Amino acid sequence: MAVVEYKDVSRIYPGSEIPAVNTLNLTVASGELLVLVGPSGSGKSTALRMLAGLEPANEGSIHIDGADVTDFEPQQRDIAMVFQNYALYPQMTVAGNMGFALKQRKVPKAEREAKVLEAARILDLEPYLDRKPKNLSGGQRQRVAMGRAIVREPKVFLMDEPLSNLDAKLRVQTRAELADLQARLGVTTVYVTHDQVEAMTMGHRVAVLKDGFLQQVDAPKELYHRPANRFVAGFIGSPAMNLIPTDRIDGKVTFGSFQVPLDAQTEKALASQPGVAFTVGIRPEHLQLVTSGIPGEVKLLEELGSESYIHVQVQHEDRDQILVVRTDGDATVSRGSTVNVGFNGPVHLFGEDGLRIE
Amino acid sequence: MADFAKPKGKGRFTSLAFTSLTWLLAGIFFFPIFWMFISGFKSELDANGAPKLFFEPTLEQYRIVTETPPGQLGFWEATTNSFIIVIVSTLIVMMLAVPTAYALTIRPVGKWMEYLFFFISTKFLPIVASILPIYILAKHFDLLSSRRLLIILYMSMNLPLAIWMLRSFFQEVPRELIEAAEIDGANLRSQMVSVILPIVAPGLAATALLCFIFAWNEYFLAVQLNTTGGETVPIWASSVVDERGQFLAKLSAASTLATLPVIVAGWVAQKRMIRGLAMGAIK
Numbered sequence: 001m002a003v004v005e006y007k008d009v010s011r012i013y014p015g016s017e018i019p020a021v022n023t024l025n026l027t028v029a030s031g032e033l034l035v036l037v038g039p040s041g042s043g044k045s046t047a048l049r050m051l052a053g054l055e056p057a058n059e060g061s062i063h064i065d066g067a068d069v070t071d072f073e074p075q076q077r078d079i080a081m082v083f084q085n086y087a088l089y090p091q092m093t094v095a096g097n098m099g100f101a102l103k104q105r106k107v108p109k110a111e112r113e114a115k116v117l118e119a120a121r122i123l124d125l126e127p128y129l130d131r132k133p134k135n136l137s138g139g140q141r142q143r144v145a146m147g148r149a150i151v152r153e154p155k156v157f158l159m160d161e162p163l164s165n166l167d168a169k170l171r172v173q174t175r176a177e178l179a180d181l182q183a184r185l186g187v188t189t190v191y192v193t194h195d196q197v198e199a200m201t202m203g204h205r206v207a208v209l210k211d212g213f214l215q216q217v218d219a220p221k222e223l224y225h226r227p228a229n230r231f232v233a234g235f236i237g238s239p240a241m242n243l244i245p246t247d248r249i250d251g252k253v254t255f256g257s258f259q260v261p262l263d264a265q266t267e268k269a270l271a272s273q274p275g276v277a278f279t280v281g282i283r284p285e286h287l288q289l290v291t292s293g294i295p296g297e298v299k300l301l302e303e304l305g306s307e308s309y310i311h312v313q314v315q316h317e318d319r320d321q322i323l324v325v326r327t328d329g330d331a332t333v334s335r336g337s338t339v340n341v342g343f344n345g346p347v348h349l350f351g352e353d354g355l356r357i358e
Numbered sequence: 359m360a361d362f363a364k365p366k367g368k369g370r371f372t373s374l375a376f377t378s379l380t381w382l383l384a385g386i387f388f389f390p391i392f393w394m395f396i397s398g399f400k401s402e403l404d405a406n407g408a409p410k411l412f413f414e415p416t417l418e419q420y421r422i423v424t425e426t427p428p429g430q431l432g433f434w435e436a437t438t439n440s441f442i443i444v445i446v447s448t449l450i451v452m453m454l455a456v457p458t459a460y461a462l463t464i465r466p467v468g469k470w471m472e473y474l475f476f477f478i479s480t481k482f483l484p485i486v487a488s489i490l491p492i493y494i495l496a497k498h499f500d501l502l503s504s505r506r507l508l509i510i511l512y513m514s515m516n517l518p519l520a521i522w523m524l525r526s527f528f529q530e531v532p533r534e535l536i537e538a539a540e541i542d543g544a545n546l547r548s549q550m551v552s553v554i555l556p557i558v559a560p561g562l563a564a565t566a567l568l569c570f571i572f573a574w575n576e577y578f579l580a581v582q583l584n585t586t587g588g589e590t591v592p593i594w595a596s597s598v599v600d601e602r603g604q605f606l607a608k609l610s611a612a613s614t615l616a617t618l619p620v621i622v623a624g625w626v627a628q629k630r631m632i633r634g635l636a637m638g639a640i641k
Contacts, residue, residue: 079541091557104542
C-alpha cells in the first residue's frame, strides 16, 4: 500500500524543445487503480517510465509513500512493471521468470518456490511452470508477466498497455480479471492505455493526458458527464460526443432556428463569457429522432444489434454538420432518408479556449 | 491449400532449377576439399598420376607428416602452438569485445559512432604495410619467435571484427528485457549474466568461431615474425612441401590435419548457434 505523487514533473527528451510531460501534478491514492489515458504522444508512457525510473525527470519530483524517489534507480523503487510485449526472459521457464526478482533479492529457494507457486495458482499457471515463454499462448504470456509482478509484492504496479497484444475477446476477459486481481491484492496501480474503454472500465480514476499536459483526472462517470474541456469531451465516450462549433447571437446559443437548451447554471455562466465562438457538445444518446426538429439526411447507419448509430447530415450556420444519434436496435430509417433530430438530454458548452462553461 | 504446397508448371520448374543450381555450386565448392581429403590416403604415385577415384587407401602419408624430422618443426609442436595462440587470443578478444559492444549499444557512451569507426579504421591499413614497424617493435620488446607476439597480434587483428559483430547481436536484445531486469532488481552483472548473454549466446558462438578460424588460418604474420619458437600449423603445413617433388599426397594429409580443428570448432559452434536461435527470443 503506497501513495504515489508526481510534483511538477516534466520530461524533455534530448534534442526536443517540447516537454513530453509538462509539469505533471498527480496523486495516486493507496490501493487505487489510476489509468493514464491519451492519444499517442500524449506523454502517458513517459509519465509511467519516469515513475519506474527508466526515464529521468528533468524537473519536479516523484514520491512513493512519502519518500522522494526521483533520483532512485529502478532497482531501488520497489515497483513491478508489466510491459506491452511482456518482456519475458526467453531463456528462463515460467517459474524462472516469476522467481527472477526474488532471486535477485536473495530470497531463499524454498520461500521463492512457495511464492511462485502461490502466484501461479492465482493466475492458473500451475501446469505451465516448466515451460519456456515461446511455448505459451499470448494470453498465458500476459499472465506470466502479471505473475512476475505479483510475486514481488511491490509497493506499486506499473502497467504499460498490458492488454494491447491480445485479441479483442481475450482482451475484454483479461480486462475484468486484471481489475478483479488488482482489487483483491489492493496494490496501488498506475495503468497506461490509449483505449478509453479500457480506461473507463478499469480505472477507479482516470487521468487524461494530451501533448504532455494533464487535462482532467476524475472518476470515469464524472469524466463522462462533466468533461473539463473539449478534448476530454471528444476523447471519452464511444461513439464520440458531437462537438458543434457555434456562435452566440443575441446572448443565445442557437442551432439553426433552434435554441440549444442549456440548464440555468450554464446559462448564467454563459452570460459572463466575453467570447462569441463556442462549442456545443452533445452525446449521441442525448439526441433522438423526432417528428419536428433539426432536419437532416441520413448519411450512414451503423447497426450493432442492441443499438444503432445514425449519422445525420444537417445544415448549421451555412455548412454541413454531421450529428451522430444513438438509438435502440430497431432503427426504422434507411440511408438517404430525411429525418428530424431533437435534443434529449444535457448539453455541454465549451468556450473559445476549449474549457467547460458551467 | 494444396495448390501452394505443390508448385505446378513454371513454378515447379523454377524451384527444381534453383535446387539443382544450389547443389551444383555446393559441389563445385566442396570438390577440392573432397579431393584433398581422399588424396591424403593415396600413395604419392597414385596422387601424382592420372586422377582416380578408386585406389588402395593408406595411412602412410599421415604417419610421415606427423613424424618429427630432427631439427625441424613437428606436427605436435605446431598444433600445440596454434591451439594456445588461437584459444588465448580468442578468449581475450571476447573478454574485451563483450563489454565494448555493451558500451556501444545497450548503454551507448558519448560519441559511440566515432569509437565504432575508430575500431574498424584499424583494419584499413594493409598488413604488409605495417609488418616492418611491427617487426621493429617486436624486436625491441624481445617478442620475436614467441607465442606471446602472435597472441597480441591476433587479438588486435580480430578485436575490431568481434566488436562490430557483437554490436549487431547486442542491438537485437529487446530494450524492455533489460528494463524488466532492472525493475526486477538485477544489478549490471546479473543483467549481463542472466539476461543479456543468454540471448546473445548464438552471436557469441558465431563471433568466437570466426575469430578462431581467422587466427587459426593466419599465415603471413606467423611466417614473417617466427623464425623459431612460436610456429603455427599453417607454417607446419607449408613446411611439409619439399623441393624434391612427389609431395601431393603428403600435402593433402597435412592440409586435412590442419583443417580438422576448424571443422570441429565449426560443428560445436553450429550446435550452439542453432540451439540459441531456436530459443525464440521475444515474440
